Amino acid sequence: xxxxxxxxxxxxxxxxxxxKVLHPLAGRPxxxxxxxxxxxxxxxxxxxxxxxxxERVREAVGADDxxxxxxxxxxxxxxxxxxxxxxxxxxxxxLVLYGDVPLTEPATLRRLVAEAGAERFGILTVEMDDPTxxxxxxxxxxxxxxxxTRIVExxxxxxxxxxxREINTGIIMAPTGHLRRWLSTLRNDNxxxxxYLTDTVERAVADGVEVVSAQPGALWETLGVNSKxxxxxxxxxxxxxxxxxxLEAGVTLMDPARIDIxxxxxxxxxxxxxxxxxxxxxxxxxxxxxxxxxxVIRNSTVGAGAHxxxxxxxxxxxxxxxxxxxxxxxxxxxxxxxxxVHIGNFVEVKNSQIAAHSKANHLAYVGDxxxxxxxxxxxxxxxxxxxxxxxxxxxxEDDVFIGSDSQLVAPVTVRRGATLGAGTTLxxxxxxxKLTLSRAKQMxxxxxxxxxxxxxx
Ligand code: UD1
Ligand code: CA
Numbered sequence: 001x002x003x004x005x006x007x008x009x010x011x012x013x014x015x016x017x018x019x020k021v022l023h024p025l026a027g028r029p030x031x032x033x034x035x036x037x038x039x040x041x042x043x044x045x046x047x048x049x050x051x052x053x054x055e056r057v058r059e060a061v062g063a064d065d066x067x068x069x070x071x072x073x074x075x076x077x078x079x080x081x082x083x084x085x086x087x088x089x090x091x092x093x094x095l096v097l098y099g100d101v102p103l104t105e106p107a108t109l110r111r112l113v114a115e116a117g118a119e120r121f122g123i124l125t126v127e128m129d130d131p132t133x134x135x136x137x138x139x140x141x142x143x144x145x146x147x148x149t150r151i152v153e154x155x156x157x158x159x160x161x162x163x164x165r166e167i168n169t170g171i172i173m174a175p176t177g178h179l180r181r182w183l184s185t186l187r188n189d190n191x192x193x194x195x196y197l198t199d200t201v202e203r204a205v206a207d208g209v210e211v212v213s214a215q216p217g218a219l220w221e222t223l224g225v226n227s228k229x230x231x232x233x234x235x236x237x238x239x240x241x242x243x244x245x246x247l248e249a250g251v252t253l254m255d256p257a258r259i260d261i262x263x264x265x266x267x268x269x270x271x272x273x274x275x276x277x278x279x280x281x282x283x284x285x286x287x288x289x290x291x292x293x294x295x296v297i298r299n300s301t302v303g304a305g306a307h308x309x310x311x312x313x314x315x316x317x318x319x320x321x322x323x324x325x326x327x328x329x330x331x332x333x334x335x336x337x338x339x340x341v342h343i344g345n346f347v348e349v350k351n352s353q354i355a356a357h358s359k360a361n362h363l364a365y366v367g368d369x370x371x372x373x374x375x376x377x378x379x380x381x382x383x384x385x386x387x388x389x390x391x392x393x394x395x396x397e398d399d400v401f402i403g404s405d406s407q408l409v410a411p412v413t414v415r416r417g418a419t420l421g422a423g424t425t426l427x428x429x430x431x432x433x434k435l436t437l438s439r440a441k442q443m444x445x446x447x448x449x450x451x452x453x454x455x456x457x
Contacts, residue, residue: 001113002088002176003043006080007031007099008051008071013227019053021099022060023231026238027262027280030225031061033102039065040106041113044092047084048099076194077170078186081179090177093118096197098170101224103238108221109171112214116173121204121211123148124171126222134167135198137213148211151198155191168198169222178209246273254293268304292326300331303339317349320356338373355398367391368410372398378422380405403437 011020021031031048038046050057051071058068069084081096088094093116095109108124116122125137135153140146144164151168152161174182182203186195204211216222220237223230242265243256251267253259258275265279268287277291281299285291289302292310300314308319309326317331320339325331329343334351337343341354344361352366355373360366362379368391369383381402383394392410396402400414403422414420418430421437430436 001041001043001092001173002045002047002094003038003041003097004081004084004088004094005031005034005038005046005048005097005099006077007034007057008049008054008074008080009100010052010074011100011226014225014231015228019057020225021057022053023225024262025102025225025231025235026242026260029060030102030231031057031099034097034099034104035061035063035066037104037106037109038095038097041095041109043095045087045089047087049080049084051080076188076192077197078183078195078199081197082183082186082195085180085183088176088180090180092176093173094176094179095173096171098224100226101170101222103223103234103241104171104221105217108214108216112171112173115212115214119175119209121175121178121201121209122173123151123201123211123213124169124216124222125166125213126169126215126219127165128167128219129165131162131165131167135170136161136164137166137168138164139166148201148213149205150202151196153191153196153198169216170224171222172197174200174204175209178204178207182207263298274310286321295326369394369396369408371396372400372416374398375400375402377402378404378406382407384409397432 007021009020014020014023022029025033046065047067047069049069049071051074054070067087069087071080071083112122112124133154135151136157137148138150138152138161139148179200182200185203186199188195190196201211223234225231225234239260242261243253243259247253247256250269252272254274259273260278263281265283267285270288271285273291274293276294278296283297284301286302286304288305290307292308294310295308295312297314299316301318303319303321303323305321306319306323312326312329314331316333317335319325320337320341322340323337324342328345330348332350335349336353338354338356340357342359342361343349346363347360348365350367352369354371357373358371358375360377364377364381365383367383368385375396384407385391394408394410395413397414397416399417401419403420403424405422406420406424406426409427412426413429415430415432417433419435420426420430421435421439424438
């Protein structure tokens with residue numbers, strides 16, 4: 001099929017310089033959600049109609065399989081689809097989606113597609129307690145239960161039509177050749193002075209094309225975003241759905257209302273996630289991992305049985321099996337921790353590999369370092385990796401003990417089994433198995449007396 005996504009509208013009520021369809025939901029533009037859903041239906045042509053902020057929208061969501069049609073002036077939904085016509089294949093039907101309706105499930109669209117087939121006009125409709133603002137589905141018969149005859153917009157509707165609770169979600173499917181003809185006959189002599197896509201329904205009926213409907217699994221699937229209030233509501237619905245899926249897969253969430261997933265979170269068995277964690281990009285938590293409260297984890301992997309205490313912050317990092325991290329640990333890009341590595345409070349690690357059973361438990365900076373196994377990095381240790389112009393590596397071999405408050409001025413190597421005394425500023429390699437320290441000699445002045453405060457004259 002062809003799929004056309006309408007995304008030209010301005011979104012005045014967003015009160016924002018950003019084009020409406022680029023506002024993020026779960027960390028991705030609204031339109032990116034719709035495109036991802038469209039792709040699941042394997043369309044032969046995928047066309048996005050852009051208008052407001054066209055260039056930005058193209059740049060933000062451009063991909064090889066997406067074509068763009070420009071609607072320079074927003075003259076209505078019918079006019080918008082008309083702009084896409086040159087890019088459509090008449091031998092297949094066309095499904096119309098909205099770029100600001102992000103949560104429609106592929107299964108719902110498949111139902112509509114199956115109902116419509118290649119020959120019928122299909123409309124995704126839903127019953128609303130308060131249908132105000134939506135186009136109403138007008139059906140034959142006094143009780144409005146027969147076949148669909150037309151859609152009437154709120155502003156054009158009579159009082160009796162406004163009482164109809166079945167509404168047009170906006171998502172329709174129609175045979176493309178017919179659609180092309182019907183669209184060419186649209187007029188804008190209506191309450192809004194717009195070319196309504198919905199007027200093609202009457203044309204279909206007049207041509208003897210059957211008009212059918214399908215319904216979504218849930219009402220929220222058809223909700224659109226016109227304001228920040230609605231965006232926030234849809235974000236919560238989406239997050240609730242993602243949390244539900246995790247629970248069903250066996251993940252323990254201390255509170256499913258207090259987790260945010262902005263990307264893809266995958267979990268092994270018996271994973272536990274405490275409250276207020278944010279997962280961004282691709283995150284994988286292996287079997288038995290425990291994530292403490294208030295962690296922010298982006299594009300990272302956490303090994304089996306690892307335990308993250310509260311308030312950790314990871315980006316492009318990997319924690320090995322049975323690691324013990326935090327509270328307040330920061331793992332920056334390029335951090336790869338081996339099995340049973342302990343990273344404690346106020347420790348920052350960047351672009352460093354730390355091998356199994358090593359520990360940096362308090363207040364340290366480990367940057368551009370290669371650290372062996374069973375190394376102990378004392379409190380306050382810093383790798384001085386940056387000379388103001390270039391970065392250099394620090395190598396710490398297996399079984400090293402670094403005394404507290406040491407500075408390792410890179411490039412420098414601490415050989416296997418070496419010990420650095422507390423307070424060492426290491427500027428040359430430390431030999432294996434020996435104690436190295438740089439420290440002013442301690443002295444005591446015997447006759448010294450503490451000054452006393454002089455009496456005022
Ligand atoms: C439309 C439907 C209405 C339906 C409602 C569901 C028509 C005439 N009405 O009404 O029956 O109940 O959606 O939300 O179709 N757009 C463009 N170019 C335009 C106009 C709109 O790209 O010239 C895009 C908008 O950005 C938006 C979508 O089409 O994504 C719907 O436009 P909107 O103005 O919200 O339609 P409604 O008037 O609400
Ligand atoms: Ca709307």
